Amino acid sequence: MTCYAGQYLRIDLTSGDVRVEPIADEDARKFFLGSGYAARLYVQEMDPAVTPLDPRSPVYVFNGLLAGTSAPTGCRSSWCGRSPLTGIWNEANVGGHFGAALRSAGVDGVILTGEAAHPVYVYVHDGSAEIRDARHLWGLDTFDAYDKLIEETTPKARAGVVGPAGENLVSYASVMQGGREHSRAVGRGGVGALLGSKRVKAIVASGQDKPAYADPAALRSFVRKQNRAIKEKTAGLSAYGTAGGVSGAEHVGDLPVHNWQGGSWEDGAHAISGQVLHEKYWLKHTVCFACPIGCGKLIEIKDGPYAGVRGEGPEYETLAGFGSLLEIDDLAAIARANDLCNRLGLDTISTSATVAFAFEAFEQGLITIEETDGVSLAWGQPKGMLKLIELIAERRGAGAYLADGVRRAAEHLGGGAAEFAFHVKGLEIPYHDPRAIFSMAANYATANRGACHLEGLTHWTIFGLDATSWDPAPYERFSNAGAGQQAARFQNYLSLFNPLGICKFIGKASPTPETLAGLVNAATGWDLTGDEVLLAGERLFNLKRLINNRLGVTRADDTLPRRLLTQARPSGMAEGRLPQLEPILDEYYKVRGWLPDGCLSQELLEKLGLTII
Numbered sequence: 001m002t003c004y005a006g007q008y009l010r011i012d013l014t015s016g017d018v019r020v021e022p023i024a025d026e027d028a029r030k031f032f033l034g035s036g037y038a039a040r041l042y043v044q045e046m047d048p049a050v051t052p053l054d055p056r057s058p059v060y061v062f063n064g065l066l067a068g069t070s071a072p073t074g075c076r077s078s079w080c081g082r083s084p085l086t087g088i089w090n091e092a093n094v095g096g097h098f099g100a101a102l103r104s105a106g107v108d109g110v111i112l113t114g115e116a117a118h119p120v121y122v123y124v125h126d127g128s129a130e131i132r133d134a135r136h137l138w139g140l141d142t143f144d145a146y147d148k149l150i151e152e153t154t155p156k157a158r159a160g161v162v163g164p165a166g167e168n169l170v171s172y173a174s175v176m177q178g179g180r181e182h183s184r185a186v187g188r189g190g191v192g193a194l195l196g197s198k199r200v201k202a203i204v205a206s207g208q209d210k211p212a213y214a215d216p217a218a219l220r221s222f223v224r225k226q227n228r229a230i231k232e233k234t235a236g237l238s239a240y241g242t243a244g245g246v247s248g249a250e251h252v253g254d255l256p257v258h259n260w261q262g263g264s265w266e267d268g269a270h271a272i273s274g275q276v277l278h279e280k281y282w283l284k285h286t287v288c289f290a291c292p293i294g295c296g297k298l299i300e301i302k303d304g305p306y307a308g309v310r311g312e313g314p315e316y317e318t319l320a321g322f323g324s325l326l327e328i329d330d331l332a333a334i335a336r337a338n339d340l341c342n343r344l345g346l347d348t349i350s351t352s353a354t355v356a357f358a359f360e361a362f363e364q365g366l367i368t369i370e371e372t373d374g375v376s377l378a379w380g381q382p383k384g385m386l387k388l389i390e391l392i393a394e395r396r397g398a399g400a401y402l403a404d405g406v407r408r409a410a411e412h413l414g415g416g417a418a419e420f421a422f423h424v425k426g427l428e429i430p431y432h433d434p435r436a437i438f439s440m441a442a443n444y445a446t447a448n449r450g451a452c453h454l455e456g457l458t459h460w461t462i463f464g465l466d467a468t469s470w471d472p473a474p475y476e477r478f479s480n481a482g483a484g485q486q487a488a489r490f491q492n493y494l495s496l497f498n499p500l501g502i503c504k505f506i507g508k509a510s511p512t513p514e515t516l517a518g519l520v521n522a523a524t525g526w527d528l529t530g531d532e533v534l535l536a537g538e539r540l541f542n543l544k545r546l547i548n549n550r551l552g553v554t555r556a557d558d559t560l561p562r563r564l565l566t567q568a569r570p571s572g573m574a575e576g577r578l579p580q581l582e583p584i585l586d587e588y589y590k591v592r593g594w595l596p597d598g599c600l601s602q603e604l605l606e607k608l609g610l611t612i613i
Contacts, residue, residue: 003069003211003523004033005108008062009129011122013198014055014114018129023108029526030609033108034064035078035091036499036540041111042080042089043547043613052084052190053169053197055115061102061160061203062110064501068103068289069211070219071519072226073503075099075289077109079160082551083189083449084197085171085350085405086426089547090189090449093498094160095288096178098205101158105207112198121202123153127209134201138167141343142176142183143311149204150179157206163345165393166192167201170403172350172428176342182286182296183312187347189427189449214525222522226511227292233509234293238285241295242316243274245463249316250324252462253574254436257324258379259356259420260563263571268329272319276331286312293505299335306336314338314348320431321352326359326385333382337389344393350405353428355388357406358398360420366413371398422561424451425553432459434560434579435569437477441579442487442588445558448544454504455541456490467493469512470534480580484588492537499540539608542592546600546610555598558585 006028010019023037031040038060050056059081066074077099083090102109106127116131119138123130132152137145142163149159158177166173173192174185186192195201213219236244249255250269257265270276277299286296299313314322314334322328322337341348361367362377362384369376372391377384391399401412406428410421422429427450434441436459443456453459461467462477471489475482496516497504511519513530520528545553560581568576589596593604605611 003213004028004063004065005103005106005209007127008107008109008111009124010111011129011131012114013112013116013120013131013200016131020127028065030536031540031543032065032496032499032536034062034067034076034499034501035080035093036543037109038062038078038080038091039089039540039543039547040613043543046547046550048551052082052087052194055198056113057082057194059112059191059194059198060109061112063099063102063108064499065520066523067099067501069213069523070223070290071502071523072223072230073288073291073293073506074501075291076498076501076503077102078498079175079186079191081191081194083427084169084193085190086450088425088450088551088553089544090191091498092174092186092188092191094177094184094186095291095503096158096182096184097289098158098160098177099501100289101156101205101207103211104209105205106209110203112200114198116199119199119201121149121204122200124203124205125207137201139164142345143180143343145201146176146179149202153204154206157204159202159204160186161202161345162192162195162200163343165345166196168393168395168403169193169196170346170392170395171405172347174345174347176345180311181298183342184288185342185347188349188452192345213523215522219522222519226515226519230292230506230509234505237293237295237505237508240274240278241297241313243277243297243314243319245316246273246319247275248463249320249432251573252436253569253572254433254459254462255320255324256431256433258327259325259360260422260433261567262327263569263575265324265327268324268327271329272323272331272334277313280331281313281335288503291503295505301332301335304332306332309335309339311339311342317431318348318352321349321356322385325352325356325431327380328382328385330382333386337382337385340386340389344389346389346393349430350428351389351392353422354392354402354406354409355385357409357421358388358402359384361413361417364415366415366417367398373397419562424560425557427451429561433569433574434564435577436574437462438480438483438579438584439475439477439486439490441560441564441581442484442584443491445560445581445585446487446588447491448541448548455494456487457494457504457507458486458490460508465508466510469510478577480584481587483579483584484586485591488588488591491541492534495537495541496533535608539610542600542604542608543610549599553598555585555596558598
C-alpha cells in the first residue's frame with residue numbers, strides 16, 4: 001500500500017463499461033499524479049483531429065499525489081482535457097473535499113469518454129463506479145443538484161456538479177464542488193462544458209479507503225512543522241481570504257480598471273475589499289481538507305436589493321472582474337454576481353472578462369440594447385452585469401455568442417472588437433496586470449492553458465515573497481531583462497503543486513524544493529532530492545507545451561493583447577510602464593531551450609526524459 005491508490009477508472013459512457021487500470025510506480029515518480037499524470041496519458045492517446053466536444057474527447061479527473069493525505073492542503077484534484085474555449089490543453093484545479101473523497105473511494109482518478117444516452121451522474125466508490133440516471137437533476141443549479149446527490153448517495157460523499165451553463169455548453173462553464181456552504185470551482189477552460197457534452201451532471205465520490213505512509217512518524221513531524229510556518233506566513237489569507245489583497249493590488253498598480261484602460265481606483269478598491277466584506281457580510285471561515293489556512297469565507301447579505309445571498313464570498317479575481325474591471329464598487333452586487341456564477345456553473349474570471357468586453361462593445365455600438373433584454377450596459381452599473389450573466393448561461397440574446405468567450409465574440413462582432421478582447425490563446429486574462437510586473441507578461445504569453453496567473457505567480461514577489469530557493473537571481477519588476485528567466489523558473493516550481501495535489505497558497509510560506517521533496521519522501525518512501533523535484537517541474541511544464549505543439553501552438557501564439565503592450569496605465573505606481581514582449585520572450589526561450597518557433601527541441605526532450613511519448 002502507498003499514500004496513493006495506484007489505480008484509476010476508465011469509463012466509457014456510451015457503452016457503460018467501467019475498467020480499473022493500474023498506475024505504474026515509475027510513472028507516479030516521474031510525472032506525479034494530478035495534471036502531470038493526466039498529461040502523460042493524453043500525450044500518448046491524443047488525436048488532434050478530435051475536437052473538445054466530440055464524444056471521443058477524454059476528460060481526465062486525477063487527484064494529485066498527496067490528495068487525501070495529511071500533507072498540508074493535501075486535497076486538490078485536476079480536471080483536464082482539451083478546452084472547448086481555447087482548443088488546447090487545459091487543467092482546472094480544485095480544493096475543497098472532493099479529492100479526499102475520491103482517494104477514500106480507492107482510486108486516484110477517473111477518465112470519461114463517450115456520451116451517455118441521457119443525463120447521468122457517475123458515482124465512484126469502493127474502487128469502482130456506477131453510472132446513474134440524472135434526468136431528474138438536469139436543469140437544476142449546482143447547489144440544489146449537490147444537495148440531492150448527497151441525499152441519494154451518502155452524507156459523507158462529495159461531488160463535482162455541472163450547472164445550467166455546462167448543460168448549455170457555455171465554453172467557460174465550470175464544475176462546482178462543495179455545495180452552497182463551501183463552494184469551490186473547477187473554474188477555468190470550460191470543464192463544465194466538457195461534462196455537459198457527455199451528459200454528465202456530476203461525479204460523486206465516497207469510500208473508506210485510507211492512505212498508507214512510508215514513514216508515518218516522520219510525516220507527522222514534518223506536517224506539524226510546515227503547518228506552523230504556513231499559518232505564520234498566511235495570516236492575512238486566513239483572516240480575509242484572497243479578497244483581502246484587493247487594496248494592496250490597486251496600490252502597486254496590479255489591479256485592472258475599466259477593461260484595462262484605467263489607473264488608480266483607491267476608493268473603489270477599498271469599497272470592494274475583503275476587509276469591508278468581512279465587516280459587512282462575513283459569517284465564518286471555510287476550510288478545505290487538510291488545510292491550515294482556511295481562506296474561504298461564508299457570507300450572508302441580510303438586507304437591501306440583494307438580501308438572501310448566502311454562500312461562499314467572492315475572492316480576489318471575482319472582485320476585480322465584477323468590480324474594478326467594470327468600475328462597480330457595489331460589494332453586495334458583486335456578491336450576487338458571484339452567487340449567480342456559482343449556481344449556474346460559470347468561471348467568474350472568463351465571465352467577468354466577457355462582461356467587460358460586452359460593456360465596451362455596447363459603448364462602441366457593436367452590441368444593441370435589443371440583444372440585452374432592454375438593459376443598458378453602463379460602466380459602474382450592476383444591472384447590466386447581472387443581466388449578462390443570465391443571458392450567457394442561457395445562451396440567449398447577446399449571450400448566444402458571448403458564451404463562447406471574448407475571442408469568438410470579437411470575431412462575431414467585428415468592427416475592431418478584437419482590440420478590447422483580452423485573452424491569450426482564447427483564455428481570458430486574469431486580474432494581475434503585466435504592466436505592473438513584466439515577468440507576468442512572459443507568464444501570460446507562455447502559460448500552457450492560455451492566460452493564467454497561477455502557472456507563474458511572479459506578482460507575489462511585489463508583496464515580499466522570498467523565492468530565492470528556486471529563483472536566486474535578483475529581479476526588478478519593471479525590467480525587461482530577467483523577466484523571461486523569472487517567469488520560467490516560477491513556472492517550473494509551480495508546475496509541481498497541481499500534480500502533487502497541494503495548494504499553491506502554501507507557496508506564500510516559500511517551501512523550498514528540498515522541503516517539497518522531504519514531504520513526498522516521508523509519504524511515499526522515495527528518495528527525491530530538491531534538484532530532482534525542480535527537474536520534474538520543468539518536465540511537467542514542457543510536457544504540456546509538447547501537447548500544445550501537437551495541437552498547433554507556436555511562438556506566434558505566445559503574445560498579449562495590443563492594449564497591454566502599447567497603452568500604459570495613466571496613473572498609479574505602474575504609470576507609464578510597458579513590457580517589451582519580444583526581447584522578454586527571446587530570453588524566456590533561451591532559458592527554456594525551446595526552438596525559435598516555440599517548439600521543443602530533441603535535445604530538451606532527451607534531457608527531460610520525454611522522448612518516449
